[in-house]
Amino acid sequence: MPVPDMFRIKICGLTDFENAIAVAHSGADAIGLNFFPGSKRRVDIDIAEKIANFVRGEVQIVGLFVNATEGDIRQTHQRIGFDWIQLHGDESREFAETIYEELHIPIMVASRGSLSRWENSPGSFQPHAFLMDAAVQGAFGGTGQLTDWKLAATWQGVPEVTRFVLAGGLHPKNIAEAIQAVRPSAVDVAGGVEFSGKPGIKDMAKVEAFVSAAQGAFAQIKTS
Template identity: 40%
Template sequence: MKIRVKICGITRVEDAVTAADAGVDAIGLVFFSGSRRCVSIEQAQKIVHALPPFVSAVGLFVNADATEVNQVLNTVPLDILQFHGDETPAFCRQFARPFMKAIRVKSREDIQAAAEHFPDARALLFDAYVHGQFGGTGQCFDWQMLPENLPCAWVLSGGLNEGNIKEALAASGAAAVDISSGAESSAGIKDAIKIRALMRAIRAQENTENRF
């Protein structure tokens, strides 16, 4: 089974091209001013324009209002929206785009509740809960909390890097991963060597017999 990979927090054209050349399925653009990885609309336009066919552009928002989201959508050709704040299902679905909803996991109950509340999400993204922060923390959560048979597509995130990616995939059975800080030399600056090493580790894990 092919493991889908998104590299999030892209701020430079060259990093998007490197990620695409390494074989990622999607790149993430952060439109949240509270993030060190935030991009302007102009930056985002240049990055998306440089992507080859079939690499998706994902726009990440945190508690934005609808006007802000629509302003980005009117100027940047995003394929998927990713909501990382306290957005409701009705808010997420109003933009006529596939969306992912990020869940900062504290307990197994958080996971089950999200699957019930966001049945029309393209996927749920499970990230570590860190008080006062909305993602990109480099922290992991307990992968054993993930149920084996969730009734929805989901993405594993939170502190993934070359050193733990194989363990994370084996423990969780994730079919998709979202990596940000683990692919960086500094916040928002991706590291080509780390990206390629991550992709090699992920592709090697696809060939193991212990995945479920």
Template identity: 45%
Template sequence: MSAVRSKICGITRVEDALAAAEAGADAIGLVFYPKSPRAVSIQQARAIIAALPPFVTTVGLFVNASRCELGEILDAVPLDLLQFHGDESPHDCAGFHRPWIKALRVRPGDDLQAACRFYQGACGILLDAYVAGVPGGTGEVFDWSLIPQGLSKPVILAGGLTPGNVAEAIAQVRPYAVDVSGGVEAAKGIKDAARIQAFIQAVQGA
């Protein structure tokens, strides 16, 4: 099995982005959802991206954003990849000249194979915990046995991952990548460099 990629999401400060890059993260996530405690402004996002070394993928997270709002952000912020966390249709996710991933909040009985077919334009599917009324970033772990083997899209596993449980998650799910936010924080939106380091080491050692 090839190396599992890692994304540190909900970055709000330049120093946290640099800590993620230094630890070996493959990607960082910037949240453009005003209701999130980890939301960034266009100015913050531009400063963070400008400080990053090459080969770190920058991902913009959106929740039911209008095409106009999304277009304005993309004109101002050089994002590599888009992540849709709301009720977006495949049409809503496409047409921005960027690769995109769709987040799904997993519940018992969900047909994830059908969801992968529905979002066939996605370059990956992010699987997160379902918490009613909250589009993500809940810090909750879901039942990984709900994920079928052999999904047709690369799986990015999210939801309550920490330096302590990510190796077990990788062993069970064998995802393409793992995505962490709250599990490496000192406070909401403020990352802990030592926890980021411990998380990436656990991923690399899995």
């Protein structure tokens, strides 16, 4: 099964239908729906299904899971229909391969700071994309902490990392600098485009500013 073209700009952690539709019309390439029970941005599956049915074909739909079971991921995909599966916990290489072999959906694996956990995981499966998030003790992302850009830039030299998504602490005012410094394949934002104190609800002024700045930065590094 061919892997879809990699999105460039992903807005993650959507929880409200009308807000998600506005985000899908903002120029972003992908939206992330978070199904981790421990997340403040967990989306209700009925709302997620409604969002997916409305935006399908307009943006890519990414399902985010943290240490979920194979059955949970399969059942959720059957209802939503994802373009990508994002494994954002401590999942092994073998687990990622199992999910791909069963669902035939591209797999994006998140690492918090270092690739060492993944590199030491047995097996030969190579994900279709890696995502770097900030390393915060006891957290699986969504902290708003800034990722180490110098460390992130070193991922460009790792043969296994053919597609690389930068996340962690991004917002409209630093996204252009981040793209210039790291040169990722794509960027991912959640809290950096939200209303203060309202996890999962995006401030459309911030979303549009983020998308515009990211698009400009990607265009610049493409021609440089």
